[in-house]
Structure formats: structure tokens, C-alpha cells
Amino acid sequence: MVSMNPDGYNRSIEEVGLNGGACYGYVGRYNKNRVDLNRNFPDYFTPNQDKREPETVAVMDWIARNPFILCANLHGGALVANYPYDNYANANVLPNYSATKDDDVFRYLARKFSFSHQNMFLGVPCSSNEQGFPKGITNGAAWYPVGGGMQDFSYIVGNCMELTLEIGCCKFPHDDEIERNWIANKDALINYLMSVHMGVKGTVRDEETKRPIERALVSIENRDHPRFTTEHGEFWRLLLPKTYTLQVNGQEMCRWMTTLSFRSLQTNTMQWRWSSLWEVQLQPLKFG
Known part of the structure; x- marks a missing residue:
């Protein structure tokens, strides 16, 4: 899937991309209805009654109809391999490690991506006022808790091992940085996909x-x-x-x-x- 949020992506190009790119901008994060789609899925720990957006419903149906085994959703704005759970019971704003029953496999998959990446494994933060990630990996809820995220839904409902891969410090990089980002992530993406055979x-x-x-x-x-x-x-x-x-x-x-x-x-x-x-x-x- 090229983009789960095409309306937000178009807005980001118009309002951010054409002005020279932005590393930390939030323009384009939300869909046409101003909803963050990565907070819009049913949540195992904190049931939410929010209306499901059309994009969310389409992805939920896609996951239900296809027996995916290994998935990744690609984000920008950090450099880390993030694995479930993203949330925990009675969660608040405080980080708290939330392990699945497949925590050993998830940690292996995250490390495999990070150590195959050009520099993610170094754990260097994107800026001086941000945290670094040891070995370039993190449990989602240990970073910050998120309710209604896609990777938890994929695992719990779709039986799919899914990571959220933050593959670059800039959310909307310059066009001339795309090739460099591809080179940095290529081997990691290929090695990650090969893990489906284990x-x-x-x-x-x-x-x-x-x-x-x-x-x-x-x-x-x-x-x-x-x-x-x-x-x-x-x-x-x-x-x-x-x-x-x-x-x-x-x-x-x-x-x-x-x-x-x-x-x-x-x-x-x-x-x-x-x-x-x-x-x-x-x-x-x-x-x-």
C-alpha cells in the first residue's frame, strides 16, 4: 500500500513539500476529516468508540481478508524500529514497556532491521533535545503509549507480526534525499522481508x-x-x-x-x- 492517508499526503506536499521540506512538521498527519488514522483503529487495551474513518475501515477489511504474516508500516520523523504493544492496560501518558507473547520474536525482527540499516543501530537521536534508542529499537509503549494504532490491531486481530519503522529523521525530506534514504534502508527492508521464512x-x-x-x-x-x-x-x-x-x-x-x-x-x-x-x-x- 503506497499510502494509507492520500489526502494528508497531498496536503503535506502542497503546504510543506513545495516550501522546501520539513523534518518535524505535522501538516498532512491527519486525513480530510482531521483524524489521525494511526489512532483510529479498535484498541485492545483502551476500547474506543470513535467513528472509524473510511481509510481505517478499508485497511481493517484488507487485513481481515488477507492472511498477512509479516508487515511493516513506514513512518518518518525518527530513526527506530518500533514493535508492539503500543499501548497497555489503564495507560496514561507515561511510557511503560508492554510485551506481547511474541516479544522475543518482535525484538529479533526489530534488531534485524536496525542492524541491517545503514545507521539505525547506532541509536543516535535525530536532534540534541530528543532521546536516542539503544540498538535502534524500542517497544512502542515504552517510547510513548498510543491507543488505536495499526500495528497492535494487525497483531491482535490479523495475526500479523507488524513493526512501525521510523526510517528517517525528516517527515517530508527534500526530493534529492530520496535516493540516499533508499540506500540507507534497502538492505534492512530486504532482510526484514526474508524473515517471513523463519x-x-x-x-x-x-x-x-x-x-x-x-x-x-x-x-x-x-x-x-x-x-x-x-x-x-x-x-x-x-x-x-x-x-x-x-x-x-x-x-x-x-x-x-x-x-x-x-x-x-x-x-x-x-x-x-x-x-x-x-x-x-x-x-x-x-x-x-
Whole structure:
């Protein structure tokens, strides 16, 4: 998706971009109705009754219809890889680390992007009056709590591992800086996307008919946030090297379990390769 907020983007070009660029301007942050779309999603921790904007509804529908596994939304105005959660229970304005059940995977993904970036990993602040980020990463709520953000919605509702990547200090850089920004971020973006192949993936089928089973529940023992299979019986679960118990449950099917053990094929700290491919066959329950 090129832009979730095309109206705001057009306004930013007209009011900011044509005047020579701006690093910290807020013109263009809001949509046509003056709503910040990255505060407009349903929130897990602080339920909000705000009217959903058309752009928000379109993205929510897009996430619901597509089994995305790994995502990133790109922002400007800082240089850091930000991972969920963005919010926490009974949140106020104070920063507070808010970990998901996949915190280990999120921290790995954030570090992988940061250390593949030209200089994000240095953690240098964009200006003297701003904070730096150790290793170029931060938990969202540990930076500042945000309710109604897109990355928390993608993870909780869409089962997608999503980071918010602040890829440059300037929100609206000069045209002649675009190539330099691309060079700074290119390797990090490619390496981040390659992470979609780590962990476990496979298909679930009926042992008798060999047909794919849709909406079978795929879970990792002692780790919340299970996944459902697609209409083609597919599933994916991003995991780090460790031993896990994988469990698959289908409606009116016998439960299936196995032990997974991933070994790191490590060449350097940010270039691991590990994955496990399974074709699960569930036996129908026999009644009577």
C-alpha cells in the first residue's frame, strides 16, 4: 500500500513539500476529516468508540481478508524500529514497556532491521533535545503509549507480526534525499522481508479425503495468540530457535501434536536461517 492517508499526503506536499521540506512538521498527519488514522483503529487495551474513518475501515477489511504474516508500516520523523504493544492496560501518558507473547520474536525482527540499516543501530537521536534508542529499537509503549494504532490491531486481530519503522529523521525530506534514504534502508527492508521464512509453516488436510481444512486452530504450547489455517489449509508461525510443542485442532477432528526443535544456522548474529515445513493430516472423530 503506497499510502494509507492520500489526502494528508497531498496536503503535506502542497503546504510543506513545495516550501522546501520539513523534518518535524505535522501538516498532512491527519486525513480530510482531521483524524489521525494511526489512532483510529479498535484498541485492545483502551476500547474506543470513535467513528472509524473510511481509510481505517478499508485497511481493517484488507487485513481481515488477507492472511498477512509479516508487515511493516513506514513512518518518518525518527530513526527506530518500533514493535508492539503500543499501548497497555489503564495507560496514561507515561511510557511503560508492554510485551506481547511474541516479544522475543518482535525484538529479533526489530534488531534485524536496525542492524541491517545503514545507521539505525547506532541509536543516535535525530536532534540534541530528543532521546536516542539503544540498538535502534524500542517497544512502542515504552517510547510513548498510543491507543488505536495499526500495528497492535494487525497483531491482535490479523495475526500479523507488524513493526512501525521510523526510517528517517525528516517527515517530508527534500526530493534529492530520496535516493540516499533508499540506500540507507534497502538492505534492512530486504532482510526484514526474508524473515517471513523463519519458524514453522505447512498445510492441514483431512487424512481421509486429503482436502485442506479451513480454520483449523494452530497453536504453540505456552504461547498465546494461536493462528487459524486459510481456506487452502495453510498456516505460518514465526518462531526463534528453541523447542516447541505444536498443536493443531480441527472441528470434529482428532487433535494433532508434535515437538519442534529449531537449531540456529548462524553465520552472524543477524543472518540466521531456520524453518520447518509440515503437512499435517487430521483424523476425523469417530462417533457411535
